[in-house]
Amino acid sequence: MNYVKSNYSTEDKIMVFSPNSDSEIIQICRDLGFPVFELRVEDIKTWQLDYDPHWSCHGHQEVARQVKHFIERTLKG
Secondary structure (H helix, E strand, C coil): CHHHHHHCCCCCCCEEECCCCCHHHHHHHHHCCCCEEECCCCCHHHHECCCCCCECHHHHHHHHHHHHHHHHHHHHC
8 A cells, every 4th residue: 555655646546445344454544544435234245146245236236325425425525
C-alpha cells in the first residue's frame, strides 16, 4: 500500500472492502489515508451462491446498492 500511495494518485480512489475482509488490512489502508468503505451484511451466506462462495445476483445487487448510497453521501458531504 505504501508503494501504491507513493506512485499513484489516490486522492480520487476509495477502497471498498467485503464484509469478511481482514480488519488489519483495512486499518493499514486507513492509517495511510485511503478513504475506506466497508460493505455490511448480517449473514454473508445470503450474498453467496448455494454451490460456491461467489456473490449471487442478490449479493451483487446489495453491494451495488450500498456503494451507490456511499457515493451519494460522499458527493453531498
